[in-house]
Amino acid sequence: MTIRVLPSNLVNQIAAGEVIERPASALKELVENAIDAGAHKIEVSLTGGGKNMLSVTDDGIGMTADELSLAVERHATSKLPDGDLFQINFLGFRGEALPSIGSVAKLSISSRKKGSAEGYKITVEGGKKGAVEPTAISSGTRIEVRDLFYTTPARLKFLKADSSETAQCVDMLQRIALANPHIAFYLYADGRKKLALNDCNGAVPEARRQRVADVMGTEFKENSVPITAQNEFCDISGFVSLPTYHKANSLSEYLFVNNRPVRDKLILGAIKGAYQDMMMSGRYPVCAIFIHVNPRYVDVNVHPTKAEVRFYDNGSVRSLLVGAIRNALSFGSQHSANTGGLEHLLMRQITAETERMKVIPKIGDLLVHDSAREYPHFQRPISTAPAHHRSMPEVNLPQLEREFSVRVADEPSPQTLEQVGELGLAKAQFHNTYIISQTEDSIIIVDQHAAHERITMEHLKQSITKHERIPAQMLLIPEIVDLSALDKENILEYSKTLAELGLVVEEFGASAILVREIPALLGDTDIQKLIKDLAAEISEWGNAYALTDKIHHICATIACHGSVRAGRALNIEEMNRLLRDMEKTEHSGQCNHGRPTYVKVRLVDIEKLFERR
Amino acid sequence: MKFIIEKAVLLKTLGHVQNIVEKRNTVPVLSNVRIEADSNGISFKATDMDTEITEVIDAKILENGAITAPAHMMYDIVRKLADGAEVELTYPDEKDLLKIASGRSEFSLPTIGVEDFPAISADTLPTNFEMKRDELKDVIDRTQFAASTEETRYYLNGLYIHPKDEGETKVLRIVATDGHRLACVESPLPQGAENMQGVILPRKTVAEIRKLLDDSAAETVKIALSDSKVRFSLEDITLASKLIDGTYPDYERVIPTDNNKILEVGVKSLATAVDRVSVVAERTRAIKVIANKNHVILTTSSPDLGSSAIEEIEAVYDSESLEIGYNFRYLLDILSEIKGDTARFSFKDSSSPSVIHDTSDSSAIYVLMPMRV
Ligand SMILES: Nc1ncnc2c1ncn2[C@@H]1O[C@H](COP(=O)(O)OP(=O)(O)OP(=O)(O)O)[C@@H](O)[C@H]1O
Ligand SMILES: [Mg+2]
Numbered sequence: 001m002t003i004r005v006l007p008s009n010l011v012n013q014i015a016a017g018e019v020i021e022r023p024a025s026a027l028k029e030l031v032e033n034a035i036d037a038g039a040h041k042i043e044v045s046l047t048g049g050g051k052n053m054l055s056v057t058d059d060g061i062g063m064t065a066d067e068l069s070l071a072v073e074r075h076a077t078s079k080l081p082d083g084d085l086f087q088i089n090f091l092g093f094r095g096e097a098l099p100s101i102g103s104v105a106k107l108s109i110s111s112r113k114k115g116s117a118e119g120y121k122i123t124v125e126g127g128k129k130g131a132v133e134p135t136a137i138s139s140g141t142r143i144e145v146r147d148l149f150y151t152t153p154a155r156l157k158f159l160k161a162d163s164s165e166t167a168q169c170v171d172m173l174q175r176i177a178l179a180n181p182h183i184a185f186y187l188y189a190d191g192r193k194k195l196a197l198n199d200c201n202g203a204v205p206e207a208r209r210q211r212v213a214d215v216m217g218t219e220f221k222e223n224s225v226p227i228t229a230q231n232e233f234c235d236i237s238g239f240v241s242l243p244t245y246h247k248a249n250s251l252s253e254y255l256f257v258n259n260r261p262v263r264d265k266l267i268l269g270a271i272k273g274a275y276q277d278m279m280m281s282g283r284y285p286v287c288a289i290f291i292h293v294n295p296r297y298v299d300v301n302v303h304p305t306k307a308e309v310r311f312y313d314n315g316s317v318r319s320l321l322v323g324a325i326r327n328a329l330s331f332g333s334q335h336s337a338n339t340g341g342l343e344h345l346l347m348r349q350i351t352a353e354t355e356r357m358k359v360i361p362k363i364g365d366l367l368v369h370d371s372a373r374e375y376p377h378f379q380r381p382i383s384t385a386p387a388h389h390r391s392m393p394e395v396n397l398p399q400l401e402r403e404f405s406v407r408v409a410d411e412p413s414p415q416t417l418e419q420v421g422e423l424g425l426a427k428a429q430f431h432n433t434y435i436i437s438q439t440e441d442s443i444i445i446v447d448q449h450a451a452h453e454r455i456t457m458e459h460l461k462q463s464i465t466k467h468e469r470i471p472a473q474m475l476l477i478p479e480i481v482d483l484s485a486l487d488k489e490n491i492l493e494y495s496k497t498l499a500e501l502g503l504v505v506e507e508f509g510a511s512a513i514l515v516r517e518i519p520a521l522l523g524d525t526d527i528q529k530l531i532k533d534l535a536a537e538i539s540e541w542g543n544a545y546a547l548t549d550k551i552h553h554i555c556a557t558i559a560c561h562g563s564v565r566a567g568r569a570l571n572i573e574e575m576n577r578l579l580r581d582m583e584k585t586e587h588s589g590q591c592n593h594g595r596p597t598y599v600k601v602r603l604v605d606i607e608k609l610f611e612r613r
Numbered sequence: 614m615k616f617i618i619e620k621a622v623l624l625k626t627l628g629h630v631q632n633i634v635e636k637r638n639t640v641p642v643l644s645n646v647r648i649e650a651d652s653n654g655i656s657f658k659a660t661d662m663d664t665e666i667t668e669v670i671d672a673k674i675l676e677n678g679a680i681t682a683p684a685h686m687m688y689d690i691v692r693k694l695a696d697g698a699e700v701e702l703t704y705p706d707e708k709d710l711l712k713i714a715s716g717r718s719e720f721s722l723p724t725i726g727v728e729d730f731p732a733i734s735a736d737t738l739p740t741n742f743e744m745k746r747d748e749l750k751d752v753i754d755r756t757q758f759a760a761s762t763e764e765t766r767y768y769l770n771g772l773y774i775h776p777k778d779e780g781e782t783k784v785l786r787i788v789a790t791d792g793h794r795l796a797c798v799e800s801p802l803p804q805g806a807e808n809m810q811g812v813i814l815p816r817k818t819v820a821e822i823r824k825l826l827d828d829s830a831a832e833t834v835k836i837a838l839s840d841s842k843v844r845f846s847l848e849d850i851t852l853a854s855k856l857i858d859g860t861y862p863d864y865e866r867v868i869p870t871d872n873n874k875i876l877e878v879g880v881k882s883l884a885t886a887v888d889r890v891s892v893v894a895e896r897t898r899a900i901k902v903i904a905n906k907n908h909v910i911l912t913t914s915s916p917d918l919g920s921s922a923i924e925e926i927e928a929v930y931d932s933e934s935l936e937i938g939y940n941f942r943y944l945l946d947i948l949s950e951i952k953g954d955t956a957r958f959s960f961k962d963s964s965s966p967s968v969i970h971d972t973s974d975s976s977a978i979y980v981l982m983p984m985r986v
Contacts, residue, residue, distance in 0.1 A: 471899040473940060476867050476966055476982040477792045502985075520898050520940055520984050524763040524791045 009127035018304035023050025024168040029097035034058035049165030059140040062113040103127040111141040167486035175261040181211035229324035238289035246283035248536035274325035421583035426575030451597040472502035472517040487535035614678025630659040645681035738837035742805035761791035768859030775811030813857035872959035874932035884948040890922035900941040938986035
């Protein structure tokens with residue numbers, strides 16, 4: 001095999017694969033270039049979701065004929081003056097975007113340098129660079145991208161429906177617009193105006209407040225508080241929602257580092273931490289947070305689309321942000337009320353357990369759950385004991401009692417016990433609500449109500465999805481649900497699956513859907529909330545679990561009638577039965593609200609508590 | 614204040630007023646009933662700030678006065694007193710409390726002065742008319758069940774009442790819907806209601822007045838309305854309430870007029886058959902109605918359990934066969950309000966709303982949206 005240097009066209013295509021994923025990422029690169037060029041007004045126009053045509057016109061500084069020719073060369077940039085990667089003051093710095101786009105599309109750039117009388121134009125088609133020619137254009141730059149990915153059909157296949165790509169473009173421009181309130185942004189899709197954000201006046205805080213309201217809506221404005229915090233190298237400002245205002249996913253957390261839109265795990269984690277114990281689990285705040293760091297203390301060159309950054313001092317950014325949010329929500333004072341000790345240990349354990357049990361469902365298993373994949377932990381038939389238990393002989397209760405030296409419960413001991421599973425042997429019940437069991441190396445506390453609910457539900461779920469279609473109640477008065485363009489597309493994309501579940505929707509205008517039928521089981525239900533939750537879930541996980549879950553939950557309630565084992569005294573046999581059922585049931589580690597059904601306290605932790613270790 | 618009253622009379626009145634009082638209250642005085650003795654008799658008043666009830670009864674008044682005391686506690690005390698006993702209420706007693714004495718029992722209750730009790734403004738309501746008690750009872754019964762309980766669509770959480778020109782006759786229309794089914798009842802237009810605006814009576818108020826109607830011997834009910842309030846007066850009881858502030862949907866659009874497949878079937882035989890076969894469909898709630906020439910077949914099933922049911926009943930039907938699914942509970946709700954012998958169903962097809970009414974009474978129609986099963 002001979003080693004050879006790749007032709008530059010191929011290199012560009014490879015780079016494009018990383019930088020340009022879809023029309024929205026091309027839009028991002030072009031709009032960022034326009035911002036770097038000092039534009040006051042940026043106009044985006046696209047057709048066919050940006051796949052046919054995407055153009056960005058700005059009134060920035062423009063380029064001379066020479067600069068134009070250089071701009072489409074790889075690694076040509078005007079933005080790293082001293083060649084110092086640690087002093088990045090522009091959004092662009094790699095000189096990679098234009099050649100990348102040029103290698104996978106038909107790119108044409110027209111530009112007229114400020115103060116110059118002539119305009120010039122250059123084209124790059126599938127990596128082939130044309131000659132610079134004079135053209136008529138007013139001052140500024142217009143970049144047009146046609147037939148994106150025509151050289152890489154495989155990539156093209158991955159794109160979604162036009163309307164969905166359009167929606168992502170709108171979302172991307174909104175993100176950029178949030179960070180640049182002094183610039184006016186317009187977006188037209190297939191000739192229709194989708195976004196019109198006038199430039200905002202005043203100093204940054206004022207202008208930003210206005211832009212946030214324009215982009216994120218009055219509901220957010222009314223339900224949010226401003227945050228602000230500084231230390232010697234970092235400055236944080238923005239708006240965060242009150243704990244009572246939340247969404248089902250984190251997509252409405254708008255984050256910016258030095259005016260770049262990012263989705264950085266560190267920042268997302270810090271936000272989650274700041275809202276901990278204030279917001280229901282599984283819900284996310286809405287926020288726009290702007291972090292400014294001296295360019296020397298942040299590395300923006302760690303991710304191909306610049307979506308992640310690396311801070312010089314993670315810890316201090318994190319604590320500054322958490323403090324700012326907590327202060328703004330005025331929960332700062334309660335912070336010190338934490339007691340530590342067992343509570344702390346338990347919390348750690350609970351988090352660890354829930355983390356482990358958290359199952360992210362995948363597309364396609366909406367109807368039938370494949371237990372083996374989703375929850376390997378509990379799908380094993382009960383007769384084969386887990387590996388670390390295999391050494392234990394057929395266990396009977398008295399023997400265990402001795403081994404663990406715990407007082408035998410007063411209940412008559414079961415004659416024969418099936419082999420003990422991972423949830424151990426039931427010892428006692430507390431407050432008629434919690435079962436305490438013990439295993440070789442830990443104590444397990446089971447919430448009997450949550451556990452039983454889950455078991456019944458899983459049972460029903462199986463029978464329903466295997467045997468019948470879900471009956472739908474047609475609506476006498478169809479319900480109109482207003483949604484964002486992105487949410488609307490998401491719902492419509494899943495409309496077939498939803499129809500199988502009894503929810504029939506259709507398109508209704510640019511940003512709404514019409515609900516025609518709902519699953520009959522839901523009865524007189526809050527349709528608005530159902531659809532919004534579904535939309536949020538689809539955009540985050542790519543499936544419509546909320547509906548299935550809701551249906552299943554109702555089934556469970558129906559099936560249980562009064563027999564839900566809440567606050568009911570159980571004897572030892574019943575408790576063990578429940579533990580064994582849990583072991584056999586997939587997902588039994590969490591109730592349908594994602595809360596754990598049981599908590600494990602390891603013996604070592606208890607020993608630590610008593611300072612035996 | 615001091616008066617002597619018969620237990621049964623006091624209990625009945627307290628029963629009415631304590632219904633309005635919320636079990637838990639953040640404003641203490643809202644847990645109380647206001648009692649006032651003067652030359653008109655004893656008046657009892659309670660409110661939850663949305664609804665207010667006042668009832669005036671006769672008693673042997675020994676001393677005029679007014680005070681408020683915990684409503685639920687008073688009700689529980691009086692309920693447990695011996696039947697036929699006389700009860701004496703005194704305020705203030707030696708301890709400055711409200712004393713309830715009967716036979717050898719004596720209770721002292723904490724009080725709050727009447728000046729803290731919210732006075733709901735007694736503004737004059739421009740629209741005034743009367744309805745026969747039985748008639749009001751009837752229109753409530755025939756519509757109430759169809760109102761929505763889902764709180765986000767608050768404007769459907771009640772009965773919509775408005776006058777309507779039906780050619781030469783003018784009627785009062787009472788409508789309820791939850792978006793799945795709709796009930797629309799007409800009643801002769803009472804004098805005074807000709808120019809009223811359509812209003813939405815909240816479900817809670819409707820349920821409350823419905824209970825009072827059963828308990829009252831009054832011949833007629835006076836109804837007074839403004840665009841935000843309603844007041845019902847039955848002899849000694851007055852119930853005032855806020856109206857739902859919202860726009861009722863244009864319900865007439867969903868009542869089909871061109872359904873031309875007509876089925877006539879005995880109400881009783883249909884209702885009992887639906888009730889029977891629905892046992893196996895408790896969870897799916899779905900029942901399939903198959904209309905064939907001169908008979909109807911009802912089927913239900915629960916495939917997961919492997920259970921199913923089928924029943925055939927006689928009917929009059931002359932159009933092409935039609936298979937249509939319903940939520941059996943909705944169907945039973947409607948059938949139970951049809952008092953005549955025969956119900957008439959008119960269908961268009963299995964995915965359009967069906968219209969149901971009593972063949973011997975055209976004052977009520979029910980619209981039921983099918984289920985896809
Ligand atoms: N709209 C524009 N107005 C003026 N000059 C532009 C414009 N777009 C691009 N340029 C010039 O072309 C150069 C190349 O742009 P390109 O986007 O390829 O690289 P970059 O912005 O420098 O870095 P990055 O790859 O990180 O975006 C820029 O450095 C800039 O000088
Ligand atoms: Mg760039």
